[in-house]
Amino acid sequence: MITKLTIISGGLREPSSTRLLADRLDASVRTELAGLGLKTESFWVDLRPLGRQIMDAMLTGLVAPALESAFETVASSDAVIAVTPAFNASFSGLFKSFFDVLPAELLSDMPVLIGATGGTERHSLILEHSLRPMFSYMHAIVSPTGVYAATEDFGQSSALGQRIAKASADFGRLIQSCGVHQRRDVFAEELTSMEQLLGGRPASQT
Amino acid sequence: MTAIQFGVFSVGDVTPDPTTGRTPTEAERIRATVVIAKKAEEVGLDVFATGEHHNPPFVPSSPTTLLGYIAAQSERLILSTSTTLITTNDPVKIAEDFAVLQHLSEGRTDLMLGRGNTGPVYPWFGQDIRDAIPLTVEHYRLLRRLWREEVVDWEGKFRTPLQGFTLAPRPLDDVPPFVWHGSIRTPEIAELAAYYGDGFFANHIFWPSSHTRRMVQTFRRRFEYHGHGSSAQAIVGLGGQVFMRRNSQDAVREFRPYFDNAPVYGHGPSLEEFTAQTPLTVGTPEQVIERTLGFRDYVGDYQRQLFLTDHAGLPLKTVLEQLDLLGEEVVPVLRKEFAIGRSAEVPDAPTHQSLLAAKLAAEAEPSDSDSRVKGLTK
Numbered sequence: 001m002i003t004k005l006t007i008i009s010g011g012l013r014e015p016s017s018t019r020l021l022a023d024r025l026d027a028s029v030r031t032e033l034a035g036l037g038l039k040t041e042s043f044w045v046d047l048r049p050l051g052r053q054i055m056d057a058m059l060t061g062l063v064a065p066a067l068e069s070a071f072e073t074v075a076s077s078d079a080v081i082a083v084t085p086a087f088n089a090s091f092s093g094l095f096k097s098f099f100d101v102l103p104a105e106l107l108s109d110m111p112v113l114i115g116a117t118g119g120t121e122r123h124s125l126i127l128e129h130s131l132r133p134m135f136s137y138m139h140a141i142v143s144p145t146g147v148y149a150a151t152e153d154f155g156q157s158s159a160l161g162q163r164i165a166k167a168s169a170d171f172g173r174l175i176q177s178c179g180v181h182q183r184r185d186v187f188a189e190e191l192t193s194m195e196q197l198l199g200g201r202p203a204s205q206t
Numbered sequence: 207m208t209a210i211q212f213g214v215f216s217v218g219d220v221t222p223d224p225t226t227g228r229t230p231t232e233a234e235r236i237r238a239t240v241v242i243a244k245k246a247e248e249v250g251l252d253v254f255a256t257g258e259h260h261n262p263p264f265v266p267s268s269p270t271t272l273l274g275y276i277a278a279q280s281e282r283l284i285l286s287t288s289t290t291l292i293t294t295n296d297p298v299k300i301a302e303d304f305a306v307l308q309h310l311s312e313g314r315t316d317l318m319l320g321r322g323n324t325g326p327v328y329p330w331f332g333q334d335i336r337d338a339i340p341l342t343v344e345h346y347r348l349l350r351r352l353w354r355e356e357v358v359d360w361e362g363k364f365r366t367p368l369q370g371f372t373l374a375p376r377p378l379d380d381v382p383p384f385v386w387h388g389s390i391r392t393p394e395i396a397e398l399a400a401y402y403g404d405g406f407f408a409n410h411i412f413w414p415s416s417h418t419r420r421m422v423q424t425f426r427r428r429f430e431y432h433g434h435g436s437s438a439q440a441i442v443g444l445g446g447q448v449f450m451r452r453n454s455q456d457a458v459r460e461f462r463p464y465f466d467n468a469p470v471y472g473h474g475p476s477l478e479e480f481t482a483q484t485p486l487t488v489g490t491p492e493q494v495i496e497r498t499l500g501f502r503d504y505v506g507d508y509q510r511q512l513f514l515t516d517h518a519g520l521p522l523k524t525v526l527e528q529l530d531l532l533g534e535e536v537v538p539v540l541r542k543e544f545a546i547g548r549s550a551e552v553p554d555a556p557t558h559q560s561l562l563a564a565k566l567a568a569e570a571e572p573s574d575s576d577s578r579v580k581g582l583t584k
Contacts, residue, residue: 060474061412062483068414187420192394194401194432197343 003038003175005029006077008045010084010095011117018117019046021149022083025115028164029081032172043077045070047098054094057101071102078181079111079171080140082131086118090130099134105184108139113171114146124148141178143171210544211555212537213253214246214529215288215445215512218266221519224467229519235265236272238522242515243276245526247283249533252555255286255318255512260294260327263469270303277311284557285311288407288445288512289320289388293338294331296365297345301352301373308378313558318386318407318443319346321395337364339394346398353382381565384556386443386510391417393424400428405441405556408505411514412471414483418444419504426506438551443510444501446485447517450531454489460524461488468518491535498536499543507548509555511540 007026011018026042033040047054053067063071074080084095099107114131116123127146135142145167153160216239222229230238243254254276256266266272273285285307290300300317308315321338322328328335344362351358352373361367377383386405389395390413399406406425408418426437434440449464451457458477465477465488480486487497502508513532516525554560 056474056479060471062471062475062480063414064475064479064483187393187424192397194343194397197339197394197398198347 003040004077005079006043007081010047010092018083018085021117025081028168032168036176043073054097075106079175081113083115086116086123086126110140111174111178112140113143117149121150143174145170209554211252211510213251213512214515215255216516217257218264220263223519224463232265245529247280249529253284255288270307284314287317289318291322292319292345293321293341294333297349304383305375305377316384318388320388353377379562381561396425401432403434407443410445422505442508447514448494449488457488464518491531495539507552
C-alpha cells in the first residue's frame with residue numbers, strides 16, 4: 001500500500017521560498033513515513049499555473065481540465081501538505097481561491113499539514129488564525145504543528161530544520177493513524193434515499 | 207406523437223446590448239418574450255419555457271400570467287417553466303395556477319421544478335435557504351396530493367395545515383401536468399425525480415458533459431430501482447445553448463461581445479474555452495446539428511431538448527433569426543437523425559394526451575395490476 005501525499009504550493013515566483021518550504025516539508029514527511037514503514041508517493045499541485053482557471057471557476061463555475069485534474073489529485077490523496085505565502089496578514093488570495101472552488105467534500109477527513117512563508121516572523125500566527133480555521137471548516141484533520149518560515153530562516157542553519165522535523169514527526173503519526181483516506185463521492189455513495197428524505201430529517205443534515 | 211420535443215427556454219434577463227449599450231425596458235423585454243414564444247410555434251418548435259425570478263434584472267416573476275397570455279395566442283406550443291420555485295412558492299398556489307393554465311391551454315401545460323439559488327429570495331418569501339431540500343421534498347409531496355386527491359387533509363413542517371381542502375379547478379381530465387425536476391448538480395433532485403417516476407432535466411449549460419452524464423446516469427439507475435421501468439424508459443430532458451450563422455466565423459465574431467459581457471460567464475473563460483468544455487455551440491447550423499446529436503452518446507435517448515437563445519442582451523431580431531435557423535434547418539434534421547437507432551423501448555415525450563391515454567388504459571385494466579402504475583399514485 002502506497003501513501004499518496006499531495007503538496008499544494010501557493011508560491012508565485014521562481015524560485016519561490018514557499019515552494020522551498022514545501023519541498024523541505026515533503027522530504028521530511030517522506031523520511032518520517034519511511035521510518036514508520038510506509039511507502040510514499042508525492043504529487044504536486046502548484047497553484048500559479050492554475051491561476052486563471054481558478055478565477056474562471058470562481059466567476060462562472062466552469063472547471064477547466066487542468067483544474068479538474070488538480071481536484072482529482074487532491075481527491076485521491078491520503079494526506080495533504082498546504083503551503084502559502086503570507087499576504088497582508090493572511091494567506092494569499094490565490095491560495096484561498098483554490099480552496100474556495102475545490103469541491104468542499106474532498107478535504108473531509110483529510111490529514112493536512114499547514115505551512116506558510118513571509119518576509120518577517122511577525123506573520124507567523126497566520127497559520128493559526130487563517131489556515132487552521134479554514135481547513136477545520138472544510139472538515140480536514142489539521143496536524144497540531146504547522147511550520148512558518150520567515151526569509152531569515154533560510155539563512156540560519158538551525159531552528160527551521162528542527163521545526164520541520166517536529167511538524168513532520170507529528171504529521172507522520174497522524175497519517176499513520178488515519179490510514180487510507182476514504183474518498184467522498186456524492187454520486188458513488190448511496191444516495192440519501194427518498195424514504196429518508198421523506199422521513200423529515202433535520203435540515204442541517206441534508 | 208413526438209418522440210423528442212424541441213424548444214427554447216428563457217431566463218428573462220434584462221441585459222444591456224454590449225454592442226450598442228442600450229438596455230431594453232422591462233415592457234420591451236416582456237413583449238419580446240411573447241414574440242419569441244409565438245415565433246417558436248411558427249417555426250415548428252414544440253416547447254416554450256420561462257424562468258422564474260423575483261429580483262432585477264429579471265422580468266418573469268409571474269410565469270403563469272406570461273404563459274396564459276402566450277397560450278391564448280398559440281395553438282400547438284407546450285407551455286412550461288425553467289424553473290418553477292418549489293421551495294419559496296406555496297404549493298397550493300402552484301397547484302391552482304397550473305391547473306388553470308392547463309384548462310386555458312387545453313392541456314398544453316407542464317412544468318419544471320427547481321429550488322432557486324438566489325439566497326435573499328428565501329427570506330423574502332418567509333423561508334430559509336438551508337431548508338431548500340426538505341422544502342422541495344415536503345412542498346412537492348403536497349403538490350402531488352393536491353392534484354391527485356379530491357379532499358386533502360395535510361400537515362407539514364413548513365406550511366400552514368390544510369383540513370378538507372379541495373383544489374379548484376381540478377386538473378384537466380383529472381390528469382396532473384407532467385412534472386420535470388431541474389438540477390445542475392444536486393443528486394437528491396435526481397433521486398426525487400426517480401422516486402416519483404417524473405422527468406429529470408439537466409441544465410447542461412455551465413457544466414462539462416461528464417457531469418451531465420453522471421447526473422443522468424444516477425437518475426436512470428434510481429428510476430429503475432424505484433420500479434418505474436427500465437433505465438432506458440426514464441424521461442430525460444437537456445438544456446443547451448447555440449448561436450448560429452451560415453458562416454462559422456461570422457457566428458463567432460457576432461456572438462463574442464455578448465459572450466464576453468454576459469452576466470453569467472462574461473469576463474471569465476474565453477469563448478473558445480467555453481465552447482470546448484461545455485455544450486455551447488457557436489457556428490453553423492450543421493455544427494449545431496452534429497454537436498446536439500452527440501448528446502445522446504452520454505445521456506442515452508431522451509425526450510426533450512431546450513435551447514437558450516434570448517439572453518445576454520441579444521437583440522430580438524437576432525433571436526428571431528436564431529429561431530428561424532433552428533426551426534428550418536436544425537430541428538427537422540435532429541428529429542430525423544434522433545429517430546434512427548432509437549430503441550422501441552424508449553418512451554415518446556410525455557404530453558397531456560399521452561398521460562390521459564395511459565390513465566384510461568390503467569383504469570380499464572383489472573385492479574390487481576395496479577403495481578404497474580405505482581408511480582402515479584405515490
